Amino acid sequence: MKKSFNLDSEALKIIYKQYKGYLLPAGLVLVSLLLFFYLIIPQIAGFTDLQKQMEIENQKLAAINSNLNYLSGVDTNSLNSNFNTVNLVLPKEKDFVGIMGAVAQAAGNASVSLGDYELKVGDLAVTGTNLKGFPYLEIDLRITGDSSDLIRFMEELQKTAPISETISGGTSGSSSSLTVRFYYESLPPVSLASDTTIKPISSDNDSLLRSLLSWGNLERTVPIVAQGTVSGELNSSGPFQ
Amino acid sequence: MSNDINLITHKDDQSLIELKKLKIVRNISFVFAGVIVLFSIVIFIANNAFSTSGIKSKEESAINQIAMLKDKSAKLFVVDNRIASISKIIKERNNYSSISSLISLVPSDVKINNISFDKKGISFNLISSSLLPLDGLINKFIDKTTKKEIIKNLTINSLTINQKTGSYYLSMNADFL
Numbered sequence: 055m056k057k058s059f060n061l062d063s064e065a066l067k068i069i070y071k072q073y074k075g076y077l078l079p080a081g082l083v084l085v086s087l088l089l090f091f092y093l094i095i096p097q098i099a100g101f102t103d104l105q106k107q108m109e110i111e112n113q114k115l116a117a118i119n120s121n122l123n124y125l126s127g128v129d130t131n132s133l134n135s136n137f138n139t140v141n142l143v144l145p146k147e148k149d150f151v152g153i154m155g156a157v158a159q160a161a162g163n164a165s166v167s168l169g170d171y172e173l174k175v176g177d178l179a180v181t182g183t184n185l186k187g188f189p190y191l192e193i194d195l196r197i198t199g200d201s202s203d204l205i206r207f208m209e210e211l212q213k214t215a216p217i218s219e220t221i222s223g224g225t226s227g228s229s230s231s232l233t234v235r236f237y238y239e240s241l242p243p244v245s246l247a248s249d250t251t252i253k254p255i256s257s258d259n260d261s262l263l264r265s266l267l268s269w270g271n272l273e274r275t276v277p278i279v280a281q282g283t284v285s286g287e288l289n290s291s292g293p294f295q
Numbered sequence: 296m297s298n299d300i301n302l303i304t305h306k307d308d309q310s311l312i313e314l315k316k317l318k319i320v321r322n323i324s325f326v327f328a329g330v331i332v333l334f335s336i337v338i339f340i341a342n343n344a345f346s347t348s349g350i351k352s353k354e355e356s357a358i359n360q361i362a363m364l365k366d367k368s369a370k371l372f373v374v375d376n377r378i379a380s381i382s383k384i385i386k387e388r389n390n391y392s393s394i395s396s397l398i399s400l401v402p403s404d405v406k407i408n409n410i411s412f413d414k415k416g417i418s419f420n421l422i423s424s425s426l427l428p429l430d431g432l433i434n435k436f437i438d439k440t441t442k443k444e445i446i447k448n449l450t451i452n453s454l455t456i457n458q459k460t461g462s463y464y465l466s467m468n469a470d471f472l
Binding site (some may be wrong): 108119219222261 | 313341345368
C-alpha cells in the first residue's frame with residue numbers, strides 16, 4: 055500500500071521551523087566538503103609536481119650559475135688567442151692567402167726551393183669532401199730537392215696552419231712533387247642554451263691547443279668579428295670579405 | 296494511579312535534546328570549517344615556501360649576466376668545436392713519418408733514383424754499384440714485413456744491370472700497414 059505525502063507550503067513551513075537551526079551548520083559542512091574535494095585535494099596532489107618543478111628549476115639555476123662563474127673566470131686574452139689560433143689552423147673557408155703562406159713558410163723552414171704549384175679550386179659552388187667529412191682545397195706542389203728534402207718539407211707542412219694532409223708525393227732525382235689537401239670547415243651555428251652547462255676544454259683538447267700554438271703561419275690575425283649571441287649565430291667575415 | 300500527565304516537563308526534555316543535537320551539529324560544522332581553514336593556511340604557506348618564482352627571478356638575473364658575456368660563450372663554443380674537428384683531422388690524416396724511417400734504411404752507397412708514395416704504399420727505384428747493399432736493404436725490408444712494422448708486403452718489380460755503367464737498378468714497392 056502506497057503512502058502519499060502532500061508537501062504543501064504549510065508542511066514546508068513546519069519543516070523549516072523545525073530544522074532551521076540545522077541549516078547553517080549543514081551548509082557549512084557542505085561548503086567545507088566541497089572545498090576539501092575540489093580545492094584542497096587537488097592542491098595536495100599538485101604539491102608533488104611543484105616539488106619536481108622546483109628540483110628542475112634548481113638544477114637549471116645551478117647550471118646557469120656554473121656557466122656564469124665559468125664565463126666570468128675565462129681570460130679574454132687567452133680566449134681570443136685560442137679563437138684566433140683554431141680559426142687559422144682550420145679556416146672557415148678556402149684560405150688562399152693562408153695556404154700560400156703555409157707553403158712558403160714550410161719551404162723556408164725545410165730549406166727547400168719551391169717550384170711550380172697548382173691549386174685545384176674546382177667548382178666553387180660544389181665543395182669537395184673526403185671521408186673525414188671536411189671540405190678541402192687540393193694543391194699540387196713541386197719542390198727542388200731529393201727525398202730527404204721532400205720529407206722535411208712534408209713534416210714542416212704538417213705543423214703549419216692551415217691544417218693539411220699530404221695525399222701523395224714522389225721524388226725523381228732532385229725534383230720532388232706532392233699533392234696536399236688543405237682543410238677548412240664553415241663555422242657551426244652557435245646555439246647555446248643558457249641552462250646547458252658549458253664544459254671546460256678537456257685536457258686532451260687543451261694539450262692539442264697548446265701544441266697548435268707552436269705551429270707555423272699563425273702570425274696572421276683572423277678577420278673574424280665574433281658577434282655571437284647565446285642563441286644566435288656567429289657573424290663573421292672571411293679573409294677575402 | 297495518577298491520571299496527571301506532566302506535558303510541560305516532557306516538552307522541555309525534548310527541546311533540551313534538540314538543543315544538544317543542534318549544538319553537536321554546529322560543533323561538527325565548525326570543526327569541518329576549521330580543518331578546511333587550517334589546510335588552506337598550510338597549503339598557502341607551502342606554496343609560498345616552494346614557489347618557483349623566486350628561483351625563476353634568480354635565473355633571469357643570471358641569464359641577463361650571461362647575456363653580457365655572449366661573445367665569450369660564442370667564442371668558447373667555436374673553439375671547442377674547432378678543436379674537435381682539428382683533433383679528428385690530425386688523428387685520421389696520413390702520417391708519412393713512416394716514410395722517413397723507411398728511407399733511413401737505405402744505405403749511403405745506394406742512391407735513391409726516385410720514390411713515389413700515396414696512402415696505400417710506397418715504391419722505390421734505387422741505384423747501386425754493388426749488389427751487396429741492395430741485398431742488405433731488401434733483407435731489412437723483408438724483416439719489416441715479417442715483424443709487421445710499417446709495411447705489410449714487399450714486391451720486387453725488377454733488378455737490372457747497366458753493363459756500360461756497371462750499376463744495378465732495383466725497383467720495388469711495398470704497401471703500408
